[in-house]
Amino acid sequence: MTAGNGALEVRNLAKHFTIGGGLFGPEKKLVRAVNDVSFTVPKGTSLGLVGESGCGKSTVARSLLRLIEPDAGSVVFDGIDVRAAKGAALRQLRRRMQIVFQDPYSSLNPRRTIQQALEEPLRVHRLGTAREIAEKIETAITEVGLPKQALDRYPHEFSGGQRQRIGIARALVLDPELIVADEPVSALDVSVQAQILRVLERLRDKRGLSFLFVSHDLGVVRHFCERVCVMYLGRIVEQGVTAEVFDRPLHPYTKLLRDSSPVPDPTARLTLTKIMGEVPSAANPPPGCTFHPRCVRAAGPCMTDIPALNEHDRGRQAACYHPETWPGLQAVAAAG
Amino acid sequence: MQQNQETALDIRGLRTEFKVGGRWYPAVRDLSLDVAENETLAIVGESGSGKSVTALSILRLLPQAGARIGAGEVLFEGRDLTKLSEREMSSVRGNSIAMIFQEPMTSLNPTMTVGEQIAEAITIHRGASQADAMAEALRLLKEVKIPSADSRLHDYPHQFSGGMRQRVMIAMALACRPKVLLADEPTTALDVTIQAQVLMQLDELKEAYGMSVVFITHNLGVVAQIADRVAVMYAGEVVELATVDALFANPAHPYTVALLRTMPRADRATESLEPIPGSVPPVTAMPEGCAYASRCPLKQPSCEDKRPELLPFDGPGHQVRCPVRLEQTRG
Structure with a gap:
């Protein structure tokens, strides 16, 4: 771990929840929502986290900011241990790492103007005089492409896309270095989605922001993120450069996910000969590789042992005993 | 057509x-x-x-x-x-004419088993007996590929996943052919x-x-x-x-x-993604002319005066509501 390189480094992150166990409820059970998740987001880059509902991608996002306390593993941002930080140090970290949610309406107080909503984080962090605060807010609101008059209005007066701009502006006023974006464009129409992605791209280029970008949409991730981690039932099953991962997937789940994503081209209709089953419950995952009941390549150890995330050529990683084969993409032997 | x-x-x-x-x-x-x-x-x-x-x-x-x-x-x-x-x-x-919606949970009755709900439509519209209707409901659940349909017939909607609920809705929609x-x-x-x-x-x-x-x-x-x-x-x-x-x-x-x-x-x-500038006009303030004119890169002054008609474009059955495009292809 190098100190002060501006990167976010996550190692072996785990989060478990317990369900049931009440007086009349079902038996108490441990849900391993996130298991052994490791990745790095270098300064100024975007890492995508893709997967279907319940794969743990949002839990990872929230654990990083300790909006949910992780159970194990380390989260290091710019050389500072996030999990060990307390008091002023934690507050300082939270200024530098901001989150943008899917539905900004549910995270904006309907009785406060946009001005008040944007002021609050600055007051909490005691940043600047009244005049400096006003300037910061004006910069942020213009940066996301809204007029200054928007500041005197209330959240209900804005459309979904405009509210998402406000959500982004609120994250920006603190001059963060990393933005965790949890499905930031999923609730928006495509034309508006493109507008918001433009805003985020501009911020990444201009401010040198890093992004952890959580999404279920492979198209959006391919467009916005250099690298991607594919999650399935709480584990990363594949990671690498986004275009390479989607063009030449190693893990059968990545391939299934890609082949299921509809593309606007009637000549490329889905030809899934065998799409099997649904994602099993995280409370009762299958033994071995959790994907094996849906996998066409499952055989031998897949049923009993969890595969490790192995190194492949070109900086790729995949957790699979029988990965897809592509020329020039062999597993790196015993990398340790 | x-x-x-x-x-x-x-x-x-x-x-x-x-x-x-x-x-x-x-x-x-x-x-x-x-x-x-x-x-x-x-x-x-x-x-x-x-x-x-x-x-x-x-x-x-x-x-x-x-x-x-x-x-x-x-x-x-x-x-x-x-x-x-x-x-x-x-x-x-x-x-x-049957209809299925985005969120099946809001269209299904939480207090009835899925079998009863599918059978209900068959008894109402086709006058079938309850036993016949339940048998048909089972056939439909199998047709939409619900695993172990025999036992799932007697389950309630909350016991199904989102994808399975949508299949139940489809089975229900198909009930009366x-x-x-x-x-x-x-x-x-x-x-x-x-x-x-x-x-x-x-x-x-x-x-x-x-x-x-x-x-x-x-x-x-x-x-x-x-x-x-x-x-x-x-x-x-x-x-x-x-x-x-x-x-x-x-x-x-x-x-x-x-x-x-x-x-x-x-x-x-x-x-590079190209966002569409502007936004859809509100229903209370539709312009006189083409509704898309304010956002359109092909806009001509005439677009704002008169509402365009949906007219044949080249190719069978292809129609478009844009006089500028029609002009371009003809000219």
């Missing part, structure tokens, strides 16, 4: 209005569409384009107060659905791998039952997967109508062109 096929449903000049501040405003204007037997017609558009209102108008499921069908006809089996009594209409709904299935964003709430399963299943069932499907969606990727023909809606109007191949190979309306450019693809790199 596909060649040599009978029209199953014919909408002519539909105008659906909503009351806002004491005045009636049209949410759907001058909408004419037909669906052939055994055809899938996709209606694609963004929020507020009027695509769902169109489906609700066909089945007359609009709210009692504050909404009305202002003009037009919906012709089905020789009758105009807009003129039927409420009683006659209930014998059409869920019977010869409808001629037309209206599907309003049926896969939008589902994960992509489940969406792919449901889309392929809908396509198989369409063939097996010889149904027509009106598939409403905002997702152009889904349109490309499932549609035979496509109607693109903008601000309450159809702006382009084409076969699915023509629409994606040769989009005519500037809005369709722009929409295709805003969608990032999973299978190839999109260098």
Whole structure:
């Protein structure tokens, strides 16, 4: 771990929840929502986290900011241990790492103007005089492409896309270095989605922001993120450069996910000969590789042992005993 | 319409209005569409384009107060659905025209087993006995590929996953062998791998039952997967109508062109997304002329004066509501 390189480094992150166990409820059970998740987001880059509902991608996002306390593993941002930080140090970290949610309406107080909503984080962090605060807010609101008059209005007066701009502006006023974006464009129409992605791209280029970008949409991730981690039932099953991962997937789940994503081209209709089953419950995952009941390549150890995330050529990683084969993409032997 | 096929449903000049501040405003204007037997017609558009209102108008499921069908006809089996009594209409709904919605949990009764709910439609519309109806319900659950259907028949909706609930809804819609299935964003709430399963299943069932499907969606990727023909809606109007191949190979309306450019693809790199500037005009302030003019790169002064008509473009069945584009291709 190098100190002060501006990167976010996550190692072996785990989060478990317990369900049931009440007086009349079902038996108490441990849900391993996130298991052994490791990745790095270098300064100024975007890492995508893709997967279907319940794969743990949002839990990872929230654990990083300790909006949910992780159970194990380390989260290091710019050389500072996030999990060990307390008091002023934690507050300082939270200024530098901001989150943008899917539905900004549910995270904006309907009785406060946009001005008040944007002021609050600055007051909490005691940043600047009244005049400096006003300037910061004006910069942020213009940066996301809204007029200054928007500041005197209330959240209900804005459309979904405009509210998402406000959500982004609120994250920006603190001059963060990393933005965790949890499905930031999923609730928006495509034309508006493109507008918001433009805003985020501009911020990444201009401010040198890093992004952890959580999404279920492979198209959006391919467009916005250099690298991607594919999650399935709480584990990363594949990671690498986004275009390479989607063009030449190693893990059968990545391939299934890609082949299921509809593309606007009637000549490329889905030809899934065998799409099997649904994602099993995280409370009762299958033994071995959790994907094996849906996998066409499952055989031998897949049923009993969890595969490790192995190194492949070109900086790729995949957790699979029988990965897809592509020329020039062999597993790196015993990398340790 | 596909060649040599009978029209199953014919909408002519539909105008659906909503009351806002004491005045009636049209949410759907001058909408004419037909669906052939055994055809899938996709209606694609963004929020507020009027695509769902169109489906609700066909089945007359609009709210009692504050909404009305202002003009037009919906012709089905020789009758105009807009003129039927409420009683006659209930014998059409869920019977010869069925509908499935985006969120199955809000359409299913949480206090009845799924078997009872499917059987209910069969006893009401077909007068079958409870035992026969339950047997048919079981057959339908198997047909939509619900695993261990025999025991799931007696389960309640909350015991099913989202994808399975949507299959239950489809089974229920198929119960009376409808001629037309209206599907309003049926896969939008589902994960992509489940969406792919449901889309392929809908396509198989369409063939097996010889149904027509009106598939409403905002997702152009889904349109490309499932549609035979496509109607693109903008601000309450159809702006382009084409076969699915023509629409994606040769989009005519500037809005369709722009929409295709805003969608990032999973299978190839999109260098730069081009957002559509501006926003859809509100229903209470529709401009005189073309509704898309304020956002359109091809805009001419004349666009703002007169509302354009939906006119034939090159290629069979291809229509577009844009005089500038028509001029370009002719000139």
